[in-house]
Amino acid sequence: MFPPTRPNFAEMAELPLRVLAHGRPFRPALVRLAIVATMATLALLGQDAASIRAQYTKYEHMVPMRDGVRLFTAVYVPKDLSRSYPILYNRTPYSCSPYGIDNYRESLGPAPEVYSKEGFIFVYQDVRGRYLSEGEFVHVRPHIPAKQSSQIDESSDVYDTIEWLLANVQPNNGKVGQYGISYPGFYTAAGMIDAHPALVASSPQAPVSDWFVGDDWHHNGAFLLQHAFNFLAAFGKPRTEPTSKRSTPFEYDTADGYKFYLNLGGMPEANARHFKSEIPFWNELMEQESYSSFWKARSINQHLGRIRPAVLTVGGWFDAENLFGALEVYRSTERQSPGAWNKLVMGPWDHGQWAREDGEKLGDVRFSAKTSLFYREQIEFPFFMHYLKNADAPDLPEAYLFETGRNLWRRFDQWPPAAAQERKLYFHANGKLSFEAPAATAPATFDEYISDPAKPVPHIGKIQISMSREHMVADQRFASTRPDVLVYQTDELTEDVTIAGPITADLFVSTTGTDSDWVVKLIDVYPEDFPNPTPNPTEVQMRGYQQLVRGNVIRGKFRKSLEKPEPFVPGKAEPVRFELNDMLHTFRRGHRIMVQVQSTWFPLINRNSQKFGNLFNMPEEEYQKATQRVYRSQPMPSGVVVRVEPTR
Numbered sequence: 001m002f003p004p005t006r007p008n009f010a011e012m013a014e015l016p017l018r019v020l021a022h023g024r025p026f027r028p029a030l031v032r033l034a035i036v037a038t039m040a041t042l043a044l045l046g047q048d049a050a051s052i053r054a055q056y057t058k059y060e061h062m063v064p065m066r067d068g069v070r071l072f073t074a075v076y077v078p079k080d081l082s083r084s085y086p087i088l089y090n091r092t093p094y095s096c097s098p099y100g101i102d103n104y105r106e107s108l109g110p111a112p113e114v115y116s117k118e119g120f121i122f123v124y125q126d127v128r129g130r131y132l133s134e135g136e137f138v139h140v141r142p143h144i145p146a147k148q149s150s151q152i153d154e155s156s157d158v159y160d161t162i163e164w165l166l167a168n169v170q171p172n173n174g175k176v177g178q179y180g181i182s183y184p185g186f187y188t189a190a191g192m193i194d195a196h197p198a199l200v201a202s203s204p205q206a207p208v209s210d211w212f213v214g215d216d217w218h219h220n221g222a223f224l225l226q227h228a229f230n231f232l233a234a235f236g237k238p239r240t241e242p243t244s245k246r247s248t249p250f251e252y253d254t255a256d257g258y259k260f261y262l263n264l265g266g267m268p269e270a271n272a273r274h275f276k277s278e279i280p281f282w283n284e285l286m287e288q289e290s291y292s293s294f295w296k297a298r299s300i301n302q303h304l305g306r307i308r309p310a311v312l313t314v315g316g317w318f319d320a321e322n323l324f325g326a327l328e329v330y331r332s333t334e335r336q337s338p339g340a341w342n343k344l345v346m347g348p349w350d351h352g353q354w355a356r357e358d359g360e361k362l363g364d365v366r367f368s369a370k371t372s373l374f375y376r377e378q379i380e381f382p383f384f385m386h387y388l389k390n391a392d393a394p395d396l397p398e399a400y401l402f403e404t405g406r407n408l409w410r411r412f413d414q415w416p417p418a419a420a421q422e423r424k425l426y427f428h429a430n431g432k433l434s435f436e437a438p439a440a441t442a443p444a445t446f447d448e449y450i451s452d453p454a455k456p457v458p459h460i461g462k463i464q465i466s467m468s469r470e471h472m473v474a475d476q477r478f479a480s481t482r483p484d485v486l487v488y489q490t491d492e493l494t495e496d497v498t499i500a501g502p503i504t505a506d507l508f509v510s511t512t513g514t515d516s517d518w519v520v521k522l523i524d525v526y527p528e529d530f531p532n533p534t535p536n537p538t539e540v541q542m543r544g545y546q547q548l549v550r551g552n553v554i555r556g557k558f559r560k561s562l563e564k565p566e567p568f569v570p571g572k573a574e575p576v577r578f579e580l581n582d583m584l585h586t587f588r589r590g591h592r593i594m595v596q597v598q599s600t601w602f603p604l605i606n607r608n609s610q611k612f613g614n615l616f617n618m619p620e621e622e623y624q625k626a627t628q629r630v631y632r633s634q635p636m637p638s639g640v641v642v643r644v645e646p647t648r
Helices: 009-021 028-045 049-055 154-168 183-192 225-235 257-264 268-275 280-287 293-297 323-336 371-389
Strands: 056-064 070-078 085-092 121-126 172-181 199-205 310-316 342-347 399-403 408-412 421-427 446-451 486-489 497-501 504-511 517-525 546-555 574-579 583-587 592-598 626-631 639-644
Touching: 049 056, 056 154, 070 154, 085 154, 085 183, 085 371, 121 154, 154 172, 154 183, 172 183, 172 371, 183 199, 183 323, 199 323, 199 371, 225 257, 225 268, 225 280, 257 268, 268 280, 310 323, 310 371, 323 342, 342 371, 399 583, 421 486, 421 592, 504 517, 517 574, 517 583, 517 639, 546 574, 546 583
Parallel strands: 085 121, 085 172, 172 199, 199 310, 310 342, 342 399
Antiparallel strands: 056 070, 070 121, 399 408, 421 639, 446 626, 486 592, 497 583, 497 639, 504 574, 504 626, 504 639, 517 546, 517 592
16 A cells, blocks of 8 residues: 655655655665665656756645535646646545645656656645645545535545646646556546546556455455554554644564564554554454445445546556455456446556566566566557547557566457466375366375464565565465475476466365464476576575465455354364466476465464454454364365466
8 A cells, every 4th residue: 555656856855754664674874775766767767856847837726625625736737838738637645745836746647757758737636634635534435326416535526626627727638537556546446437527548556446355454354464554553643634744654673574563462452552542544444354334335346337438457466455456446347337448457566566667577586578668658658648649549458468477468358368268276195286186086185284373474584574565476485394384286397387367266174273364375386497587696596486476365254255254163174265366377387386375474464363253352362273174185175276278
């Protein structure tokens, strides 16, 4: 949820806060380095406050909404008034600073290397209740399908703002495009609903779509402790009045997230020791452990019918925050608005990486192409140019997706592709993984491990206070040697295997407890002779690298229903099935496919006490060890279901 945007040079005084908001200890040298790097980047892009000031005039307005609340809105208008311009509109809860008409941004639009030179009217707005806007801020404010004239939601705020801009900001050409990443992606998706006629192009990017099922704070009912705590510790503090100041960051006493959250104890300790019940949304999180009406009302996916603007939904295959949101906003729009111009773009990126870097690598994994530059110049910019400036129609397929493993962009006329056939990777004895099902004569058997909440499996093999941006592709060798992680892998592949579409964990399990988490990870094991990208001996050795391709978790008590949790019967085998999200990846010839199964993934996911009950109220003293079994016989064939493309 942290805003994945380029830093603004005029906001560099805020950089220590941004560093701390990511959970990194403040170091003046780090801040100086970031300033130098940002200046260098902006120089390469030809962007800085002086060049923006030379081309644009900045205005600030308090734009009235239908209920009388006014929203702070910064507008940048080209100085050349001899022609009209479309409006590019971005709404944010993260501040549209710098404030003051004499203080200019260093970059304008989604990609400053192209947009500001082309000429648009750029609009940035603090959403209701944030920074200098009036009103009350509500997290992922529920949409009201049939509003009365005085009722407001995020859709109506977009509509009212566009109406005001068209009448009061000149010279506009009557066309508006909206875009945003992460939380601003949610506001973009909301703006598509009951849209103003002038809103002709919308690009929700990594949008928040459902905060219980798969975005940010929960995955299949499991709570993303590290992410939620780190974000809300700073962002969640309420303001008392409109202000341009950011919240004071949370002071960690260590750089070691594993240590910090283990010492935190049970979930009630967060409030008792740190938040003091002063973070309203944290309190709401703690009160809504199941998929209640509170969460259902905040799912934008159910409202994406009758969409009129052209929609370009963008996401990253390795986005730990809103991968689910990008896929679900696309799917929901496709299903509920069958006549809409609705396209999907997915690249090999973490959260918002397509907007701020060249996209050539993530963590240790390289993609052999400047994927972000390609997206910004060849996909996003032509999209907005066509719908806002009548440029030639972009040559965009239904789904423009980057295939990792082979590292190339691919075009699909539907997603998932019709040619991809569902197949299952089955668990076998001695850690074998195969597309062959267990034999009928195989004994009814299982593999087991002891899950100890006092010694949880780390989610990444390094010291990290905040949720790391690269853990979605990180080396899993640190986990595969633990006794509380089951490991299954194929023989060396004799031909490429390309998976394209949804991935599903399909397990048969039992536990000696009454609740348990189940974590399943799909991994690409590199061959032992895999070449390192550079001869630098200080870089990670890629020989035998176990790259995480996809991983996800389910809180076991939600295995039958997210609304109604149900305990396990100790020792009784039961099916547990959950989605790992879509992927387009090729396991190359000579590689191996691996699956790991475990019951802790810490501190990414809060520890399960392995005792049925409300974990948000349960003290650590009630946490217990449990013996976990994963069955792998013909009657109970555990494995992972993938869609495999025909061999090319």
